[in-house]
Every structure is written in structure tokens, then in C-alpha cells.
Amino acid sequence: MSYVDEVLERVIAKNPAEPEFHQAVKEVLESLRPVIEANEAKYRKEALLERLTEPDRQFKFRVPWVDDKGQVQVNTGYRVQFNNSIGPYKGGLRLHPSVNLGIIKFLGFEQIFKNSLTGLPIGGGKGGSDFDPKGKSDREVMAFCQSFMTELCKYIGADTDVPAGDIGTGAREIGYMFGQYKKIRSVYEGVLTGKGLSYGGSLARTEATGYGLLYLTEEMLKCNGHDIKDKVICISGSGNVAIYATQKAQQLGAKVVTVSDSTGWVYDPEGIDVALLKEVKEIKRARLTEYAAARPSAQYHEGRGVWTVKCDVALPCATQNELLLEDAKELVANGCIAVAEGANMPTTLEATEYLQENHVLFAPGKAANAGGVATSALEMSQNSERLSWTFEEVDGKLKNIMVNIFHNLDDAAKRYGKEGDYVAGANIAGFEKVADAMIAQGVV
Ligand code: NDP
Ligand code: 2IT
Secondary structure, three states: OOHHHHHHHHHHHHOOOOHHHHHHHHHHHHHHHHHHHHOHHHHHHHOHHHHHOOOOEEEEEEEEEEOOOOOEEEEEEEEEEEEOOOOOEEEEEEEOOOOOHHHHHHHHHHHHHHHHHOOOOOEEEEEEEOOOOOOOOHHHHHHHHHHHHHHHOOOOEOOOEEEEOEOOEOHHHHHHHHHHHHHHHOOOOOOOOOOOHHHOOOOOHHHHHHHHHHHHHHHHHHHOOOOOOOOEEEEEOOOHHHHHHHHHHHHOOOEEEEEEOOOEEEEOOOOOOHHHHHHHHHHOOOOHHHHHHHOOOOEEEEOOOHHHOOOOEEEEOOOOOOEOHHHHHHHHHOOOOEEEOOOOOOEOHHHHHHHHHOOOEEEOHHHHOHHHHHHHHHHHHHHHOOOOOOHHHHHHHHHHHHHHHHHHHHHHHHHOOOOOOHHHHHHHHHHHHHHHHHHHOOOO
């Protein structure tokens, strides 16, 4: 049996009931086959793939907090420190009822390669909880965040492990967590990114994932003979990534006609009104029905359906496995030319394969959404030198990073005879640096 197949079997046997983790490992290892085969004896002897697929360590802990009625609630907290061979562990904290260890492990595993692709010195980690911030008062969110950080603060630090936002974790949650870390540890350091601007946050971090997604998409289109200007774009999600992807797409002259949330989606043929979307989602924390009610051109639909709308470019920006084979077929039938993943693993393996077979340009999340964590690393640099850079400075660096990422994966794919396969390119380029660092640092 090939080394890749052996390790895939081992991962499934050793991590039962973690389908998202299996899916993420399968995608990476399948596309690394040519690299592994070229170095099989060396990598087997080093047990490199076994080490790469086993987190350095993982924490699971109780998070008790008191709700507004005086009732004690109990959630589960997680932090998986996956791989720190090229820098301190770095990755977000997801707060969503669906969170379990397998989901955090898939996200942490992806983060290793994503962070490597940024070219910055950050390792891979991820954390979160099954706590649902939706419908909770500010005081309840604070109580949860403080309890969560009371335990998490034992494992993290500016040079050890630096968490940030993800689904359900935005500026409010990061603020409460930072406050609690500082209170317990008595140290003022850049232990979290995505902080508010008044206490060490970076300009452009809020916008970074969505903006970065568009910078990479623009470059991918350009290098394949297309102009993003005047393209019709379908976006899913209506959170941090979706909002700023919509904003940048419009700045680049494209028209975004859809957004969604977990209850429904909006088709707005005149183009999404970003100011209204921000008001509904960032300020009121309301449902998209409110957007539709305030916007005469918008049609609201219950359930899922974003990918049935005819578009040139599709940007899934909500969550994992939200773009299925049937959606891929619909996109291809409607003439879609490019898909770039703002979310982590939003496209199933079957859907990805179908899109690639049908010559749709496909940018995987670990490359396309790397702008968020890259800008987090820029926030870490600013914290270390106790300086703040201007918006233009950070945004300029972000754009360079995204353009470089695209060319790195394009080159890596070409080196292994897989021209245009950006999934393979991203996995290969991300892996090469981490593998080199792991081997150089010995058996640890
Ligand atoms: P937010 O919490 O700001 O927004 C998430 C959006 O996705 C909301 O519209 C939400 O709808 C929707 N959504 C979440 N879960 C589901 C679900 N199970 N089914 C349907 N819709 C869902 O998160 P972000 O925008 O920060 O994150 C979106 C994606 O981007 C995630 O995959 C995340 O891992 C990834 N990402 C985020 C980065 C960042 O910097 N924030 C960086 C890189 C990747 P509702 O409000 O109804 O739940
Ligand atoms: O998935 C991701 O890359 C993030 N949620 C951002 C991580 C970070 O550390 O900024």
C-alpha cells in the first residue's frame, strides 16, 4: 500500500467519528501524492505524515457561566495546537453549537498549510466552543468569554499560541477575552488578534479576509484572461468574510447579487447594499429578513439556494460543506467560470472534483481566505514593535501577500505537472515549507 493510503487509513482508524477531519486530511494527502512519492523513503523513515496528522496537543475543558436568569450553563471549550514548526500556533476560535473536536481538528489542520502559504512565521492551531452567541445578551457573552479565557489563558501567549476570531467570534468576543487574559496573567501582550483599534488591533484586520479573497480572485481571473470588472458574483454567508468580500468586489467593479445566513438567502439583482447589510448584521445582529424588508429590490428565500442563481464567480463564505455536488452542477450549467473559497472547506470533495473537471477555476480556502490570518500576523508584528501601521500600509501588504500566494500555488502546481490545479498547488506549496522545517528540527 502507498504511504499516503496507509496514513489515510491510520487517520480514520485513530480518529473515529471525525468526518470533517478525515475530509481535510484526505484532500491534502491526495494532492500531495506526487511530492510524497518523489521522497517516499525519506518521509516514511521520518514518519512525517503520521507526525503531521497528529496534533502536538489538544485541550478540552469545561466552561461554566451564569445566564441572565441566574441559571448556570455549561459549555465545552477546545484548543488544538496542531503544528508549530514554522512559528507560534495561530488560528481562530469558533463559537457555534456545531463545534466538536473533529471540527476544530479539521480547521487546525487546514491552518498549518494556510499559515505556511502566507509566507509569515505562524504555525497552525484552532479552538472554540459549542457556545452559541446568537440571542445572548452582552453580559451573557461576557460571562462565557471570561470563563472560557480563565482556562484557555493557561495554554496561550504572544510567543506560544495566538488565537483570533472565526464564526461567532468577532470584535466583541475578542475584547472580553483579551480583558480576562490581561486580568489573570497581568501581562499586556498581543495574545489575541482581531483586537479593537484602541488596544492593539490592526487597521484592515476586520476587512482582511474578504478583501484578501477578492485580491486573490482578481489575480486568478487576470492570469486566466478574465477581468473581474462587471462580473456577476454570488456570495454565501453574511458575516465578517461575506460582508467585506462584497464590499471589495463592488470596489473592483463587480456586482454581488446574493448573500445568505443559516435561515435563508437574499437575491438582490441591483447588487447588495453593503451599508444596509452591515447595519443589519454588524449593528442589529438581525436576520436577513430585515435586509429584505428594507430593500425593495431584494427577494428573500427560506433555506438554501444561493448557488441556483446564474453568476460568473461564486464565493462561498459561510461554513464547511455548503457547496455540494448538485450545486457545482448548477453553477457549471449556468456558466460560472470561477469559485474561490472564503470559508474553510465550504466545497465538498465531489463538488471540487466536478468543478475542476469542468474547467472552473477553483481557489481553495487555505489560499483564498489566508488574508485574514496573514493580517493577524501583521497585527502581531505591530504589537511586537509597539507601533501601528496605516490602513494603506496594511492593505498594501495584504494585497502583495495574496498576489504572491496565487503565484506560489500556480508555480507549485506547474512544477508537478498539474498546471491550473490550484488545490494541488496550495497543498504542495504549503506542505514543502512545513516538511522542511519539521525535518530540520529533528524528532520532536
Ligand atoms: P461569522 O460568524 O461572521 O459569519 C458566518 C456566516 O455564515 C453567517 O452568515 C452565518 O449565518 C453563516 N453560517 C455559519 N454557520 C452556518 C451553518 N452551519 N449553516 C449556514 N450558514 C452558516 O463568521 P466569518 O464570516 O468570520 O466566517 C465565515 C467562514 O470563513 C468560516 O468558514 C470561517 O472559518 C472562515 N474564515 C474566517 C476568517 C476570519 O478572519 N473571520 C478567516 C478565514 C476563514 P448565521 O448568522 O445565521 O449563523
Ligand atoms: O480560518 C482562519 O484563518 C481564521 N479564522 C483567522 C485566524 C487568525 O488567526 O486570524
